[in-house]
Amino acid sequence: MHKFGLIGKDIDYSFSKTYFTQKFDNLNIDATYENYDIDNILKLKSVLIREKNLKGLNVTIPYKQSVIEFLDQLDQTAKAVGAVNTIKIVQNKLYGYNTDVFGFMSALFPLLEKHHQKALVLGSGGASKAICYALKSFDIDYKIVSRQPVNNQIHYNDINKNTMNAHYLIINCTPLGTYPNIDESPDIPYAYLNQKHFLFDLVYNPKVSTFLAQGNNQGAKICNGYDMLRFQAEKSWEIWNA
Template sequence: MHERAAEALGLRGHYQLIEVAGADSAGLSMMLEGVRRLGFAGVNVTYPYKEAVVPLLDELAPGAAAMGAVNTVVVRDGRLIGHNTDTTGFARAVAPLLAPADNAVAVIGAGGVGKAIAFALASQKVSDIRIVDSEPARAEKLASLLNTNGTKVGARVASSVEDALEGATGLINGTPVGMLPNRDTPAPPALLRANLWVADAVYSPLITPLLAAAQAKGARIMTGRELAIYQAADAFELFTGLAPSTEIMGEAFDAVMAARSAAYQAA
């Protein structure tokens, strides 16, 4: 996506995967120091390091500081500055689903992506955010951050997905559950209904077991495609100072997903 967007703008761009498995703080710090010294414009940070990198950076943009999670690190004058374009990207992606009556949304997951989703909902004036997480303390922390951040949100911890969905108009999965090769769903299909919209941050596959179950109930759905594209577009603009074509980035995303799907089916 980044390389295609750069090409369309007449730039020479290189986006390099840096595979880091099981890194501790020292390992992440070493990698970030390499980013600082080797001339990168910046890097994206993915699961499970979005919170772990926060104390290793020189500065945080206000949004990233508020939630304590970073998915984009920009290098400016030798300083590493953390941003969160998952939040801005998801806000752009979810806006078409939201109606004035959408004041109660259930969010599954309070990790790095779940935090970004919850803050994105707050930025879209959703006033009732129900958070459920396998670690209640993590959900409590996110609810507290939302309620004390001047967002005018009534965030609360839900005891279960069923509790979170009581009277809700939307459901969002902010966990890796359902990402290939995992085929589980974070919400029992019996709880889904036609008058509920359902979104998933997972994009591999695009139609996760959760979204397939929601479709079967007649619910509106949103795949992880839009979040993936919009967060990348916002990161690209931070890296380069130029606004990319989301249409071109979308074409690049679709080409990669089609190739992945073909490879998975062949296997």
């Protein structure tokens, strides 16, 4: 029996375990998918030693960047993004991929309108890096918003009415609002949102996060992260079986 799993921290809420377990049951695939909840990326080594027949892993917050040092090779997209969310294991060699880019592009592209020319990307972690890479491929200008801005990034306190009116696409790449902390949301001036805005949240649980609910209240278009996760999961499965 082949084994697959998810590496992350505090991942009881994980989409991946439920998704792949149902997939294996529905298709009568002789495989299992487990959560490997570790409080330090160094513990990845013990997981690899302990788990036999491990063929692939997904990687989530907060290890999408720090996991890279443990990998033998990165594919072109993962190297360009600087973040990995999928690992293929072949004869004890670890190959890193990024399927977040594919998942985001597949979920977002059908929903874009002509006026979605500029984006605010909330958060600067591994997920944010994948989203920025995808936005570049769409020729969408973006500004990264961070609590600790560097280079050309801005702080949440820098967002004003003019900033909001100049960026009609707003993407939450932070975990704020994820179950069980569903009352949390990124600190942006929601009162300046209107029907031209499109809020995309990588959070999928709850279906309508506080971030999305506040956008909806202002007439903005909203979308959660479920389809993105579904697309990236299927891309991971394709990689593991290639």
